[in-house]
């Protein structure tokens with residue numbers, strides 16, 4: 001066994017102070033690809049990954065979370081349980097989807113899918129030398145977050161993740 005992944009995941013700790021430097025487009029693309037490579041229940045991919053760079057939107061999200069690192073970071077992701085695409089397919093096929101996040105099973109499927117994506121991104125980001133912190137605090141006001149991000153029906157913002165170069169490292 002290579003010690004690399006083992007050592008990397010053992011070193012994890014949340015980072016809440018980031019340098020102002022923004023994460024490059026190339027790294028963001030690689031992080032999203034790493035996230036999308038996670039397993040997904042029944043290949044349903046019941047999630048969306050939203051990247052937030054607009055300072056005004058970040059500021060509004062900070063008001064929901066009450067945590068300054070929602071604004072002060074190198075990049076901000078919001079992970080969303082997303083059955084919107086499925087609802088559109090539903091309309092065309094006239095097939096009633098058994099799952100959506102309104103059911104316990106649908107909520108579990110979406111939560112697990114989005115979390116696996118996020119954790120792939122977290123580990124890859126840490127391997128790139130960034131620090132990360134999850135932001136469950138966005139659920140302080142789910143309706144407000146849906147409004148700020150202009151989310152369609154059948155979506156649920158699960159948590160955010162702030163990342164960037166650690167201030168102290």
Ligand SMILES: Cc1cc2nc3c(=O)[nH]c(=O)nc-3n(C[C@H](O)[C@H](O)[C@H](O)COP(=O)(O)O)c2cc1C
Pocket residue numbers: 012013014015016067133134135136137138159
């Ligand atoms: C789903 C989830 C949501 C979290 N939400 C927040 C949050 O809103 N704010 C925060 O500062 N840390 C948040 N955290 C980070 C935890 O507080 C942290 O992972 C935990 O205290 C363990 O510390 P460590 O990550 O340094 O090992 C969250 C972690 C997870 C997994």
